[in-house]
Each structure stands twice: as structure tokens, then as C-alpha cells.
Amino acid sequence: MTPFAEVIGDPIAHSKSPLIHRFWLEKLGLAGDYRATQVLGSDLGDFFARRVADPDWRGCNVTVPHKLAVLDHVPDPGDVRATIGAANTVFRGSDGALIATNTDAAGFLSPIADLDLAERPVVVVGAGGAARAVLFALSRSGVGKVTVLNRTPLKAAALLAQFGLKGEALPLTARLPAAGLLVNTSVLGMTGQEALDLDLTPLADHAVVYDIVYAPLVTPLLASAEARGLDIVDGLEMLVGQAALAFELFFGAAPPREHDEELRARLLA
Structure with a gap:
């Protein structure tokens, strides 16, 4: 056997x-x-x-x-x-x-272990199971203000409270803040799903854009980040x-x- x-x-x-x-x-x-x-x-x-x-x-x-x-x-x-x-x-x-x-929380932090997250403002897209792991990891990393974008901001606000994170919950259509890390935990951008259409202009010049979607590997979000000259982390x-x-x-x-x-x-x- x-x-x-x-x-x-x-x-x-x-x-x-x-x-x-x-x-x-x-x-x-x-x-x-x-x-x-x-x-x-x-x-x-x-x-x-x-x-x-x-x-x-x-x-x-x-x-x-x-x-x-x-x-x-x-x-x-x-x-x-x-x-x-x-x-x-x-x-x-x-x-x-x-x-x-x-194992998602540790898996999320692994590729950005060298990134100083202390007091860094972060944007997280999504409020599902993967978002929970990411927010849990962020809550243990001393990050700054966390903005969660979600179709249902009330659900996102509940997650911020659950993990003791300071920040705000906004709809997907909201303008991004000047964050140093953007993480997409949603299925948006995955093959067969609609794209995640965000204007990345407000992000800091040193920002890192992290998309946990890996099919396709280079999502529209990561392509936009590369076009802006930002560092990226792909879903793999x-x-x-x-x-x-x-x-x-x-x-x-x-x-x-x-x-x-x-x-x-x-x-x-």
C-alpha cells in the first residue's frame, strides 16, 4: 500500500x-x-x-x-x-x-522574511480564508496601519478587530493609501475570474506588491506593479x-x- x-x-x-x-x-x-x-x-x-x-x-x-x-x-x-x-x-x-x-501564515511570511514590516502601512485585498492567515501573520509582525479592501467592508472591519490591527475597511473601488506593502488574498486575477483593477499610483516607491494567485503566475496586478517599477512577490x-x-x-x-x-x-x- x-x-x-x-x-x-x-x-x-x-x-x-x-x-x-x-x-x-x-x-x-x-x-x-x-x-x-x-x-x-x-x-x-x-x-x-x-x-x-x-x-x-x-x-x-x-x-x-x-x-x-x-x-x-x-x-x-x-x-x-x-x-x-x-x-x-x-x-x-x-x-x-x-x-x-x-500553514498559510508562515508560508505567506517566508518570501518576505527579509522585509522590515515594522510600522509599514499595508493594504490587503480580500477577507476570506487566505486573508485571515495573512492578517494573523501581519498582526504578529508589528505592521502599521492596515487597510482592507473588500466587496463587503463590514466583513473586513470585523477581521481587523479580530486580529487587533489598526486600520480601516474600504470597498474595492476605494483609492489606495500610500502603503509599503499590497497583498492580494482574493481570487481576483485568477484564471476564469475578473481582474483586480487597482490604480497603484498612490503606493510608495519602495512598495512591494504580493499576489497569492498563481494561475496565471503574472497576474494583471503584478504586471501593473512591474510597470511601475515596484518589487513583486508571486503566488508560487x-x-x-x-x-x-x-x-x-x-x-x-x-x-x-x-x-x-x-x-x-x-x-x-
Whole structure:
């Protein structure tokens, strides 16, 4: 029998997670597999009931739209619900029981670890599960004022309050403040979704624009940022960062990050 993990979501065909985890399994010479599985929201309960009974199943990553709902179906001993409020990883504990956790926050910070975020004003687009992880990470980084743009500003305002961040919630059509970091956590700009149309003129000249969307890799937002001469971080950076943490939970071995350049080339092929 072969141990396996997977990523679940709806849709899921665009996911690059199988390529990442299979690459690491191959490099380490480990027996195992990693798959992409479409799961409807109405089927989440049945899905986990089936998987927990399968001794070969090591866990799963969770993507849109299930990052909040998964906490209704999986034990949460680390109290992810009360902290981040969303889970992106489910794995087996030492007793075989399922555990929900979140690797998105650390994965988000990984590619900007050298960036001094202290007192830096930040704009975050979106207020879903990924936004929760990003805002949680920012709340631990000593950032300055945080502006959240969302179709429903009231929802965004609630997240600012939850994470103890000073700032304001505005509609997507609002003019950007002079921020030093802009992060898109929404699906806007993803293949099949409408573009995220923002005027980046107000951003500081040293600003970094970070888009967690990775299909396409160069989103309209990142293209606009490059045209303005701003530094950018694409969605593959966060994807690989959070995947590395999950891989160790699933397969009990640290991924070989010394091959990141080769992995990136394969992801872009």
C-alpha cells in the first residue's frame, strides 16, 4: 500500500500542489503520492469520514472555498478557529486522529522574511480564508496601519478587530493609501475570474506588491506593479512555503528546499 496526501477544493484542476509534493517525494526517494481531489462543500463531512478510515491517507491541504468550513468537520486541538479562523491543512496526529492547522501564515511570511514590516502601512485585498492567515501573520509582525479592501467592508472591519490591527475597511473601488506593502488574498486575477483593477499610483516607491494567485503566475496586478517599477512577490512563493510545512506533517520528512530553483522551473514549464 502507498501512503498519500492530497489537496481538496472546488475547483481544483488548476492546483500545482501535486507537482510540488511529488517533486519532493521523488527527490527524497520516498514512497508516496499526492493528488488533487475536487470536493463540494456539501460533501466535506462524508469526505473526511471516508479518509479517516483509510490507513494510507496522511492528510490534505485545503483550498478555496473550504478553509473556514473544514473546521466544522475536523478536530481543532490547536484552536485554529479562535486564532486564524481558517485551516488549510489536515493531518493525522500520533494517535491517528485528524488535526486541523494552518500553514498559510508562515508560508505567506517566508518570501518576505527579509522585509522590515515594522510600522509599514499595508493594504490587503480580500477577507476570506487566505486573508485571515495573512492578517494573523501581519498582526504578529508589528505592521502599521492596515487597510482592507473588500466587496463587503463590514466583513473586513470585523477581521481587523479580530486580529487587533489598526486600520480601516474600504470597498474595492476605494483609492489606495500610500502603503509599503499590497497583498492580494482574493481570487481576483485568477484564471476564469475578473481582474483586480487597482490604480497603484498612490503606493510608495519602495512598495512591494504580493499576489497569492498563481494561475496565471503574472497576474494583471503584478504586471501593473512591474510597470511601475515596484518589487513583486508571486503566488508560487507562498504556495511553496506553505506546502513545505504541510509536506513534513504528511510524510515525516523535511522537503529538500535546496532544489527550489529546479522546482520553480518545473512549475513554470
